[in-house]
Amino acid sequence: MDQELFSAVDAFVGETIVKEDEGLRGAVEAAEAAGLPAIQVSPPQGRLLQLLVRLVGATRILEFGTLGGYSAILMARALEDGRLITLEAKPEYAEVARRSIDAAGVGGKVEIRVGPALEALPGLEEEGPFDLVFIDADKVNTPNYFAWALDRTRPGGLIVADNVVRDGTLADAGAADESTRAQRRLHEMLAEEARVSATTVQTVGVKGYDGFLIALVEPV
Ligand code: SAH
Ligand code: DHB
Ligand code: MG
Numbered sequence: 001m002d003q004e005l006f007s008a009v010d011a012f013v014g015e016t017i018v019k020e021d022e023g024l025r026g027a028v029e030a031a032e033a034a035g036l037p038a039i040q041v042s043p044p045q046g047r048l049l050q051l052l053v054r055l056v057g058a059t060r061i062l063e064f065g066t067l068g069g070y071s072a073i074l075m076a077r078a079l080e081d082g083r084l085i086t087l088e089a090k091p092e093y094a095e096v097a098r099r100s101i102d103a104a105g106v107g108g109k110v111e112i113r114v115g116p117a118l119e120a121l122p123g124l125e126e127e128g129p130f131d132l133v134f135i136d137a138d139k140v141n142t143p144n145y146f147a148w149a150l151d152r153t154r155p156g157g158l159i160v161a162d163n164v165v166r167d168g169t170l171a172d173a174g175a176a177d178e179s180t181r182a183q184r185r186l187h188e189m190l191a192e193e194a195r196v197s198a199t200t201v202q203t204v205g206v207k208g209y210d211g212f213l214i215a216l217v218e219p220v
Pocket of ligand 3: 162
């Protein structure tokens with residue numbers, strides 16, 4: 001692994017085709033000042049999310065895991081006209097996110113619901129179906145969030161899950177880590193699932209070696 005090189009490439013991409021705007025930089029600074037972990041998507045990954053939002057013409061987005069609002073701001077920016085609901089377990093993170101999302105000028109498009117995501121799901125029944133769901137919260141629950149989202153994402157919509165590769169431990173059938181086991185379970189679940197066409201894209205960069213699972217919901 002050549003982490004320095006991967007980070008240098010992310011920096012170059014960031015200086016050229018994926019520039020962070022003031023709203024995003026402000027969100028990173030506010031999160032850092034408040035002591036939040038710097039585990040938001042990288043700028044190149046964030047641009048991928050924006051492209052996906054635009055490609056599906058999303059107007060209704062659901063996000064699991066707000067942190068400081070970085071990915072929410074990105075996706076809200078890519079929304080032509082629509083709404084994003086984002087779920088965050090920690091009230092103190094949600095407060096930081098609220099301020100950054102408002103400061104970025106997308107406050108009117110973004111609703112943050114505070115509390116464990118599993119508990120928020122019953123309250124979301126009226127909000128769907130969604131065009132895009134981004135799963136990026138507690139990794140042990142990724143398969144649960146995916147199963148819920150699958151019934152509530154429109155045909156032609158996307159479900160994207162972050163952090164499924166986990167330094168390559170995804171390939172380890174004997175992995176003890178519960179978060180990794182959950183990603184293996186998700187893949188095994190999708191092997192039997194005719195309603196989606198999915199792939200896992202491995203990524204390197206400032207966030208280390210990881211990857212996204214991207215699933216297109218097929219018309220039934
Ligand atoms: N999507 C964000 C990063 C999210 S990091 C971005 O790219 O900018 C993961 C977040 O999930 C953290 O903020 C963490 O507090 C939150 N989280 C963890 N467990 C959760 C749960 N059970 N329900 C909702 N959010 C949870
Ligand atoms: C963690 C969470 C993330 O969503 C991520 O992209 C990287 C790390 C974490 O909880 O450590
Ligand atoms: Mg993540």
